Amino acid sequence: MTQTNQTTQTVTAHPIDPARLDAVRRAGEDGWGNAFTPFAATGGGEPLRCCLRFAQAGEQIALISFAPFEQVSPWREVGPVYVHADHCEGYAEPWLPGELRRGPGVLRTYRADGSMNYEHNTLVGDEDLEPVLDRLLAEPDVATVHVRTVLPQCFLYTVTR
Incomplete structure (x- = not known):
């Protein structure tokens, strides 16, 4: 972990x-x-x-x-x-974003071929996402996780190893 x-x-x-x-x-x-x-x-x-x-x-x-x-x-x-609205340099920090690193949220897992891995999709409460993301990305059949809002399930960001 x-x-x-x-x-x-x-x-x-x-x-x-x-x-x-x-x-x-x-x-x-x-x-x-x-x-x-x-x-x-x-x-x-x-x-x-x-x-x-x-x-x-x-x-x-x-x-x-x-x-x-x-x-x-x-x-x-x-x-x-x-x-x-105007150009933004983006987010280039080597860690999860402070303001968006807690739930509640939906963590959608995807395999290396881009197909969704339903088995590992996870609903999280008001908690730090890093330990959960770390666990999910340790699964051999999970290459990427999309962090989404819990109610509208809108995309927030992608997480990889």
Whole structure:
């Protein structure tokens, strides 16, 4: 199991790729027919998938449709995500994001071929996700985990070893 010291963490969080988001911003739409329309964040809990933190009141953000998987797949789901309206460098820390590292949440597990591994999908309460993610990624048939919100089950970020 991963120790609490951040230098020994064995799981890595991945936000939405900044290049994918820049392409959406340039196009002015998200690829599913939704206009890229910036607005001021309320600061009421909009989780930003570009930098893996909550938006602060007044920040310019946008709500777009996004699919974590780029390849065609039965598990390719499109759903709503908040992102910064302007270019964001993303999240490049070697540990889980502080503001989005606790549940409640749904942890969806996927095999190396991109197929969902239903056996290991996990519902977590208000707890630190790292020990659960560490356990799931230790399974030989789990390559990736998608962290999602619990009620709407919106995508937050991907975790790998």
